[in-house]
Amino acid sequence: MSNAIITTGRKNQSKSTALAREFSSKLNIPFVERQNISIPKLAELHEVQYVLVAKKNSLRLVTANDEIFFHPSLAHLRIKNILNGEGDRMIEAMNLQRGMKVLDCTLGLGADAIVESFIVGEEGSVTAIEVNPYLAAVVKHGFQNFTDDNTHVINAMRRIKVINADYIDFLRGAEDKSFDVIYFDPMFRHSLERSSSLNPIREVADHRALSIEAIEEAKRVAKYKIVLKENAKSLEFERLGFDKICGGRYSPIHYGVINIE
Ligand SMILES: C[S@@+](CC[C@H](N)C(=O)[O-])C[C@H]1O[C@@H](n2cnc3c(N)ncnc32)[C@H](O)[C@@H]1O
Incomplete structure (x- = not known):
């Protein structure tokens, strides 16, 4: 079983779905519809440590205590x-x-x-x-x-x-x-x-x-x-x-x- 899933942000879900699906396949982790569920709840439901979130052409990695995103x-x-x-x-x-x-x-x-x-x-x-x-x-x-x-x-x-x-x-x-x-x-x-x-x-x-x-x-x-x-x-x-x-x-x-x- 994977220790991660990927989903979208709550807003504009349809716009970020393609990116989420692309990384679901690249990283071999399940894509999960966000609907209106919080990230901690999604992690709990799917029993995973990491939730990747695709938002407006950016990727975030959410863990129990932090949110990691790229910034130079x-x-x-x-x-x-x-x-x-x-x-x-x-x-x-x-x-x-x-x-x-x-x-x-x-x-x-x-x-x-x-x-x-x-x-x-x-x-x-x-x-x-x-x-x-x-x-x-x-x-x-x-x-x-x-x-x-x-x-x-x-x-x-x-x-x-x-x-x-x-x-x-x-x-x-x-x-x-x-x-x-x-x-x-x-x-x-x-x-x-x-x-x-x-x-x-x-x-x-x-x-x-x-x-x-x-x-x-x-x-x-x-x-x-x-x-x-x-x-x-x-x-x-x-x-x-x-x-x-x-x-x-x-x-x-x-x-x-x-x-x-
Ligand atoms: C202190 S951070 C590096 C910070 C980086 N120099 C920067 O400018 O952001 C160390 C990173 O190395 C990774 N790392 C540790 N052991 C590794 C290994 N054996 N192979 C590849 N990456 C490793 C860790 O997961 C972590 O992300």
């Missing part, structure tokens, strides 16, 4: 700062340049992937992996359909290739040195209270720790660097062999770097 606001701000000549710690840790090929192993809500895509430009590429199929679908649909007038952000997100997979499986199947930089931003071992932008995905995200095997595979697949984002006090950097640490002295977040010889 964080990437927006970072790209604005980069255009104003300010640095971006993640980009500096990656030493990311135009034309590079990035493998972002932990898509989440996609903000980091958008910033990476903006930097590498049309000549480069960003492939982003997300293990939760519903989160991957919401963000992939958002990358392709979200509109506003910031062409830097829109063009960057449209170019990202999203893949629903476990990164370990993807890495095992990838060719040697097939990406310039590989990036991991796993759910922190000890989360920071302040990282409110990620609060909505806590319930749907995969919380497993990064394995030594994943790092060994990444060393084979990366040409230049592997970068890990973690809580500044995390012991993960040492456990996984990240020698160089980037991040301000007072920053709660650090980036560990493994340089490939």
